[in-house]
Amino acid sequence: MSKVRSVGEEVWKHKTDKINSELLTLTYGSIVAQLVADFDHDYAKVNKQLDKMGYNIGLRLIEELLAKTGLPRCQNFRDTAEAVAKVGFKMFMNITPTISNWSVDSKQFSLVFTENPLAEFVELPDKPNARDLWYSNIYAGVIRGALEMVQLQVEAEFVSDAVQDPSLPTEIRVRLVKVLEDEIPPGED
Amino acid sequence: MADRTPIVHSSTVPGGVTQLRSASSQASLVESARKGAIYERSLQRKRGEVSESVMALVICEAVQYLQKQAKGIADLEDRLNRLGYHMGQRVLELITLREGKSAKRETKVLGILQFIHTMVWRTLFGRPADALERSTEDTNQYMIIDNDPLITRFISVPKDMAQLNCAAFAAGIIEAVLDASLFTAKVTAHTMGTPQTPDKTVYLVQFESLR
Amino acid sequence: MGVKSIYILNKAGGLIFQRDFGDSLSKLDSNDYLVIAGTLHSVHAITTRISPVAGSSGLTVMETPSFSLHIFQSQTGIKFMILTDRQQYGIDSIASRIHHLYSDYVMKNPFYTLEMPIRCEKFDRYLGAYISTVA
Numbered sequence: 001m002s003k004v005r006s007v008g009e010e011v012w013k014h015k016t017d018k019i020n021s022e023l024l025t026l027t028y029g030s031i032v033a034q035l036v037a038d039f040d041h042d043y044a045k046v047n048k049q050l051d052k053m054g055y056n057i058g059l060r061l062i063e064e065l066l067a068k069t070g071l072p073r074c075q076n077f078r079d080t081a082e083a084v085a086k087v088g089f090k091m092f093m094n095i096t097p098t099i100s101n102w103s104v105d106s107k108q109f110s111l112v113f114t115e116n117p118l119a120e121f122v123e124l125p126d127k128p129n130a131r132d133l134w135y136s137n138i139y140a141g142v143i144r145g146a147l148e149m150v151q152l153q154v155e156a157e158f159v160s161d162a163v164q165d166p167s168l169p170t171e172i173r174v175r176l177v178k179v180l181e182d183e184i185p186p187g188e189d
Numbered sequence: 190m191a192d193r194t195p196i197v198h199s200s201t202v203p204g205g206v207t208q209l210r211s212a213s214s215q216a217s218l219v220e221s222a223r224k225g226a227i228y229e230r231s232l233q234r235k236r237g238e239v240s241e242s243v244m245a246l247v248i249c250e251a252v253q254y255l256q257k258q259a260k261g262i263a264d265l266e267d268r269l270n271r272l273g274y275h276m277g278q279r280v281l282e283l284i285t286l287r288e289g290k291s292a293k294r295e296t297k298v299l300g301i302l303q304f305i306h307t308m309v310w311r312t313l314f315g316r317p318a319d320a321l322e323r324s325t326e327d328t329n330q331y332m333i334i335d336n337d338p339l340i341t342r343f344i345s346v347p348k349d350m351a352q353l354n355c356a357a358f359a360a361g362i363i364e365a366v367l368d369a370s371l372f373t374a375k376v377t378a379h380t381m382g383t384p385q386t387p388d389k390t391v392y393l394v395q396f397e398s399l400r
Numbered sequence: 401m402g403v404k405s406i407y408i409l410n411k412a413g414g415l416i417f418q419r420d421f422g423d424s425l426s427k428l429d430s431n432d433y434l435v436i437a438g439t440l441h442s443v444h445a446i447t448t449r450i451s452p453v454a455g456s457s458g459l460t461v462m463e464t465p466s467f468s469l470h471i472f473q474s475q476t477g478i479k480f481m482i483l484t485d486r487q488q489y490g491i492d493s494i495a496s497r498i499h500h501l502y503s504d505y506v507m508k509n510p511f512y513t514l515e516m517p518i519r520c521e522k523f524d525r526y527l528g529a530y531i532s533t534v535a
């Protein structure tokens with residue numbers, strides 16, 4: 001088992017207070033429903049709001065990851081991907097998405113999910129443009145916010161979602177825009 | 190009051206309203222076959238776990254989102270209550286469907302309150318609530334007590350908002366379960382901390398009038 | 401009392417939390433605390449540059465006859481400064497615990513805005529309870 005993966009497992013096993021995932025699934029579902037009502041079924045706006053909420057969560061969530069793992073600063077984007085998939089998602093959601101489809105310049109990768117606690121038993125409504133909803137778009141925002149706090153500016157977007165189309169995997173594409181050099185805390189350059 | 194006829198489908202449907210689905214849905218054959226996959230999944234499968242932190246952060250964001258829309262503390266509590274209410278409708282469906290043949294409809298007040306106190310609390314929060322009491326002054330009033338509510342575990346209400354209780358979310362869940370069981374009540378959350386249990390929360394369940 | 405004082409600084413070096421423990425420290429003007437924090441923030445930054453060793457993390461410990469000062473910086477840029485007795489040991493686990501409490505009772509508080517002064521009752525409560533158990 002890789003070192004990073006074992007860190008994630010260790011934190012999940014011994015340092016995490018756990019709850020029934022249904023509590024999260026139901027709460028998240030009610031929030032999405034609220035947003036859909038508030039934005040009057042404009043799913044593009046709901047997506048944006050979910051991304052924004054995820055971003056705010058990411059800004060706050062990263063501190064716990066750092067406190068519990070003591071992970072050193074990632075030396076390259078490949079290390080970052082490992083940390084996101086094997087530590088981040090493992091310690092918070094108890095899932096480990098697969099990292100795949102690296103771009104040639106190692107600045108883009110995909111996270112592929114075989115399970116997704118947020119979307120358990122979820123079905124999109126029959127409305128015509130419901131296909132536009134990225135139900136778990138909060139993940140994209142969380143990745144973006146969390147990495148920004150460690151001075152990596154990234155873009156994260158859903159490519160496909162099993163909730164929309166069960167024949168497809170749930171996949172998020174993450175792209176490194178730039179390292180926020182000016183923001184790096186003194187002593188960590 | 191929520192519809193109590195049995196439903197066949199998923200317990201969370203974005204769009205709010207519980208939808209009744211039957212075999213004669215308008216969806217094309219291909220669509221039905223695809224969607225059928227969700228109905229095949231057993232509700233009895235081993236339930237998963239996630240970190241408490243994710244729930245806390247999602248609630249944190251929800252409170253902030255609702256606070257922007259709310260006009261004052263009472264309105265914010267109201268919105269939290271409604272969010273919890275929406276969730277409560279689905280919790281009841283889920284638990285009832287799981288119980289299957291052994292599910293019985295509670296017809297007595299004490300029965301439904303005990304159901305909430307044990308089954309609902311255990312399903313959502315991993316343990317039963319700490320106490321269930323009936324008010325001595327008002328026979329239409331009951332209290333469900335939680336000494337350390339999960340929902341508000343990490344929330345510190347600022348002094349200038351002292352009347353706010355974010356456990357209004359859980360109060361909404363209770364209200365929904367009661368409504369769906371044909372007991373109408375208003376449920377509010379109150380912090381009644383003691384030195385040993387500083388975060389003790391009392392859910393006041395006020396029935397209109399009980400038979 | 402092992403831990404005498406805790407300061408938390410945001411990314412910009414602004415003081416967002418300060419608390420003394422026990423009676424051994426005299427009470428300062430609130431402005432004085434801001435000055436102390438700002439000074440230490442700058443000193444920390446300067447030490448990363450003037451260190452004779454390449455890739456230095458900057459000031460982490462300062463020992464004087466009457467106290468020790470420890471500085472911990474999270475990768476996010478926030479700093480925890482802990483003032484202790486000279487004899488205090490196990491400072492790493494103390495800092496880690498404070499970081500944990502911060503990630504729980506500050507980060508998960510919807511009424512807390514990032515980078516702003518910390519006024520979270522539960523953070524105060526749990527921090528106080530923890531520090532009183534330390535040596």
